[in-house]
Amino acid sequence: MSQNLPYSYKKTNDIGELISRYADKIDPGETTDDFVTVAGRLMLSRPQGKIFFGNLEDWTGSIQVFAQQPNLDHFEDLIRFSLGDWIGVQGNIMRTKRGELSIKMSSVTPLAYTKHGFGDKFKGITDTDLRYRQREVDLWANDSPKKVFLARSKIVAHIRNYLQNLGFVEVETPILNLIAGGAAAKPFITHHNALDTDFYLRIAPELYLKRLVVGGFEKVFEIGRVFRNEGLSTRHNPEFTLLELYQAYVDYKDLMILCENLIAELAQMLNGTTVVTSNDKQIDLKPPFLRRTMEELIFESIGEKVNVHEDIDHLRNVAKKYGVIFDESWKQGKLMLEIYEKTTESNLDGPIFVLDYPKEVSPLARTHRDDDLLVERFECIIGGKELCNAFSELNDPEDQRHRMELQALQKAHGDQEAMEVDFDYIRALEYGLPPTGGLGIGIDRLVMLLTGTAAIRDVILFPTLKPISLESKIEGEEID
RNA sequence: GCGCCUCUAGCUCAAUUGGCAGAGCAACGGACUCUUAAUCCGCAGGUUCUGGGUUCAAGUCCCAGGGGGCGCACCA
Known part of the structure; x- marks a missing residue:
């Protein structure tokens, strides 16, 4: 099956670009002569008898795609696509009667199929474990x-x-x-x-x-x-x-x-x-x-004179007072830093x-x-x-x-x-x-x-995670 | 590493005091010529994270383990 799928696809536009270009243009019900080729994942599908609405999403945005049976060859294929399938679409820019910017498809090409369902189409994926372990799913299921x-x-x-x-x-x-x-x-x-x-x-x-x-x-x-x-x-x-x-x-x-x-x-x-x-x-x-010294900030925060020239017993007492656990080998400097981190740093906006x-x-x-x-x-x-x-x-x-x-x-x-x-x-x-x-x-x-x-x-695509055991859900559902 | 919380269908979530494991969406079959998370009809879907225990009966209670989240500690 996959050998019939194309090896490349020449799209003419990013979806986001089309959305901003036609934002205030085209009256409802009007179809333009502007012919585009776009590609992406089919994210929503609303077949309705002999017409079809769907949403095609690439990494710049999502646009409605529209088809009418006599105007599109292989119309039946369209409603057989699964949500998540990659397709290429050619057609004219239009606006539906209800006012939605759309592409009126004259041809559609499957580019790759998905074998796995994706998240809830409204809520996406919320399972944080899945989101981090299979970031590829997170990226297309969630915005x-x-x-x-x-x-x-x-x-x-x-x-x-x-x-x-x-x-x-x-x-x-x-x-x-x-x-x-x-x-x-x-x-x-x-x-x-x-x-x-x-x-x-x-x-x-x-x-x-x-x-x-x-x-x-x-x-x-x-x-x-x-x-x-x-x-x-x-x-x-x-x-x-x-x-x-x-x-x-x-x-x-x-x-x-x-x-x-x-x-x-x-x-x-x-x-x-x-x-x-x-x-x-x-x-x-x-x-x-703002520019302030550590000594000034500690004083403002707790009203104690803490600096590297103070008597070490004084600093140890301050440390004890604020619950800083310290080592006997620490001198004034280390004590000062620890007191700062414990009492002051996290309060600084x-x-x-x-x-x-x-x-x-x-x-x-x-x-x-x-x-x-x-x-x-x-x-x-x-x-x-x-x-x-x-x-x-x-x-x-x-x-x-x-x-x-x-x-x-x-x-x-x-x-x-x-x-x-x-x-x-x-x-x-x-x-x-x-x-x-x-x-x-x-x-x-x-x-x-x-x-x-x-x-x-x-903010890290693939954060470090604990390894997961062999019987886990990831192993269980993959590679069929 | 320590403490608290959490794990139910592919996804999102229910399940009363311990009493037949459910819904929506997705998938699958069908209807539908302007929909917007379309709608409608039908069908199917489960090791309730794993392993023990208590009980006539466990998704629910107890113990151990695993994954995740949050807090603390360490650090940027």
């Missing part, structure tokens, strides 16, 4: 995922465009890493047979990208998948997409301007406004974003830049020019979620070696997320890294923000 993923594509394309216009060069760096550096996270491990060597999947491209700046690439960025061996939640997927960019000769203050302009620009491009809705709250992404993190928790950021225990770092918080992380990059090889050694010490004491000493990276810094600013943006969370999506799984 909103299609919109979200088309928006995601636009967002990523626009980021590339925006950065390239600023003179940034897109690069690709290794995913198989001998040392998983550039972030605090537990890595995945894999194995290369020929080298008989274990590799880590990267947790961040950071160190490679800065090596490129050492090499003279003054503005670089990478949009790529990173992998962190952590739990799943509405905000976390073990593999996710990170944008990192590095620019020579700028500091973190310059990057705030780039960051807020980029985010506002994306919102404007996608939604025609800088106002987005997050958790039923309206948030305006219009620059400039933003958009806001949180500035000046403790050096203790930022091993790759450059020491603050005004405070030896802080670094020049900011995170951008919107809707209580961390969206971006950036700093003036540490470019002193001796300082970097020292801080990596401290990290390695922590790792030796059981901190699975601490870094190792990356001698290749330190050697690169010895060749000279110019003053550089680096910015990372979580693309998945950015898409969530811009599309008003609550769960990260709804």
